[in-house]
Amino acid sequence: MILVADSGSTKTDWILATPNQADLKFTTAGINPFFLSDKEIFKIIHKQENLVAEAEKVTEVYFFGAGCSSPDKREIVSNVLSQIFKQAYVSVDSDLLGSAYATCGEESGLCCILGTGSNITYFDGESIFDGKHGLGYILGDEGSGSSFGKKLLTDYLYGNMPKEESSLFSQKYSVNRETIITNVYHKPRANFYLASFAAFLSDIKSSDYCQKLVTQGLTEFVETNITTHQGYQNLKCHFVGSIAWNLKAELQEICASHQVDVGKIMNHPIQHLANFLLKRG
Template identity: 50%
Template sequence: MILVADSGSSNSDWRLNLPDSKPLAFRTKGLNPFFVNEKEIAKVMKEVPEILPYAREIQEVYFFGAGCITPDRREIVSNALSEIFPTAFVSVECDLLGCAYSTFGNDKGYICTIGTGSDIGFYDGEFLRPSLHGIGYVLGDEGSGSWFGKQLITSYLYDKMPKDLSKKFAEKYKLNKDIVIKNIYQRDRPNSYLASFADFLSENLLHPYIDNLLRNGFDEFVRTNIMTNVDYWDYKVNFVGSIAYHFDLQLREVCEVHGIKIGTILKSPVDELFDFVVERETKVLHQ
């Protein structure tokens, strides 16, 4: 039995192949090791009733997650999953690699994630090329949910948001400076808190201010992350993530302006990733 996970900072999607049945699908909160420790990850998994009956039967676990970019961070996740699935082989890799598997398979190209956070990498059909990007919501994450959340909050608190939108924002969130500071500086998962304001973008998508904000955010992502690669026009660029998916019109038009060849845009890669991993491991087994 093979368990596959795609984990962002906000949510983790899981698939388990079951004999003579469709895959078992479930969701947990995001398990980014920059924001949750080993004990917290194990606790989350122990609270998933669907998976516990199979815990000792699962032979392989493939986890692709945000924040799993260094050996020590990957070890945090691996140790926690090994506690839950004691007889399984556990592999932990970064979410970008999982997104590349799900959209490119064995082809080459640039893979971008734009969800709670944002990142980019070049996939050569097997491995990811090291990137200068993916430096997190404080310093980077251009065009992501957390980036747009910061723009909305600061625009509102500085009284720079158009009056009609500001009224809607106030009614929906009932924010003040103290509430914002407490959630960002004193509570867990500040990046997910910031990204939660993306709902406001969807609800007011036709407003010129929101449309312009989206285009500016995607333009910053493109200029900072894609166009700094000298060969970006030679390859397709695939996108994965809720922000890229829900605001694909603005994203596509910004990319078109800069001559970027968009391939696939997926909201979530988990089904395609699950199929890729299961097929790959089945081939290995029968070699």
């Protein structure tokens, strides 16, 4: 059995592939070693009892996750996986590599993540290359769920959100300054908390306020991350993540205006990732 995982900060998609049998699919909370300890990661996986029940049969584990770009963070996740899947070979790498495998396959291109956070990488058909981006939700994450959530919250608290949208926001979330400050500055996983408000964009998608917010956020991502890459006009640029998927019409329009050649846009790359790994052998 081969186990493949694609993890962001919000959730982790798992596929357990067995020859001549239907794939088993699971979902757990997000596993990001920047925000979670080894014990917390262990608990998240163990909550998925159907997955743990197959642990002894798993021979290979391929985990691709947010926060797994550095060796020390990869080791945290690898050690936990090795404790659970004791008979398996374990490989841990960044979510960018997993996304590149899922979208680019064996072709070169740019691969962007637009979900809870945001990032970009160049893939040459075999490997990804470290860039200057991926600074996280405080310094970076342009065009991400956490970035849009932060803008919505600040507009709401400052009174800059239009009256109709502000009323809808208040009805949906029932938040105030105190609860927002507490969750952002005094509780863990502030990025996840901020990103949870991005869903409000779907409720007000036709409004001028939303369109302006979305255009500004996605334009900032494109101009900060894509057009700064030398020769970007000659490369396919792929996108994965909930923000890219839910705002794909707006994203495609902004990319076209910046001469960005959009390739695939995926919400959940896990199946394509698993297919690539199984085909590669």
